[in-house]
Amino acid sequence: MSSPVNRNVTVVVGTIGKAHGLKGEVSLMVRTDIPEERLVRGAEFDVDGPEGVPARLTLTSTRTQQGRWYVKFGEIHNRTAAESLRGADLTLELDREEEFEEDPDAWYPEELKGLEVRTEDGRVLGTVTGLDHYPAQDLLIVRGADGRRVMLPFVEELVPEVDIDNGFVLANPPGGLFDPENALSERDGAEG
Template identity: 30%
Template sequence: MNDYLYVGKIANTHGLKGELKIKSDTDFKEERYKTGSKLYLSSGDEMIELEVATHRVHKNYDLVKFKGLDNINDVEQYKGCTVHVHESQLDELDDGDYYYNDLIGSAVYGNDYIGIVKDVLNHGASDLLVIKRESKKEVMIPFVEEFVETVDLEKKEIKINEIEGLID
């Protein structure tokens, strides 16, 4: 599973013709859901490869139909599955842009060690780093220039500008 990156989660079926309603968590929807793209569904340890047949947006959800799955009976079993893309399908990003997966597990430092990035949430105006701290409550830090000074993917370290009130 380490070779796959999370794209979203299947919330439900949509209609009778095999569409799935996906709550997406990707900045690359056009690429992920274009006709012919390969996506992988997971319901535990097994990854099922499927090819996108159609995609459209409806009420903040991505409605995706996969090739060969033409009715609700074919897709009912996939409700609740997570949707992934294989890392070999990823494009190079511009400097200063990162895939969430690259940030997760990084050590975060301010004035001192703070904790480990547990998750990255898309929160409208900016992404939020969810930091797991030892024997303390988790903290969320906006992933913006004002707070994040440096990101070193090789060392898996993030240095933040720890302003008063940000952490505690």
């Protein structure tokens, strides 16, 4: 008898920014499309943060000001504790099938890690290591077949297909982006 497939996925809802005020409030870089549903009073988040930070935080209040989110947690009572959270990710474990009932082809950014990146003709370009968010567009971070770190703009014309179930991302990169002589990519963290 085989064990059931775990269809749960851990998603990053937000990344904690600077402390705001003296009573433990922090700014939050929102990483979810539905913050009004995820960031509700009483919601509990696992925290990927430095040592000494509680592993789980309970949201006690939220507010927005000039398009920015500010949150307060029950476990954090002062500015010093709030500053220790800076850079920590708030995560939730969700049931993938329940979340994507209406769109089974949808995916979470966390599910991209480890996917093979290939061209339409089957040439393997590398493996996805992450997704970086920028104001203009997101960048798919790929460890190239030759070990270089390549940043591929994550737009439909360059990345037309994401197939989580079959473990690949289809890419149509601009000419030269994955070529070894491209000086804008990195090899093992060093420029080159």
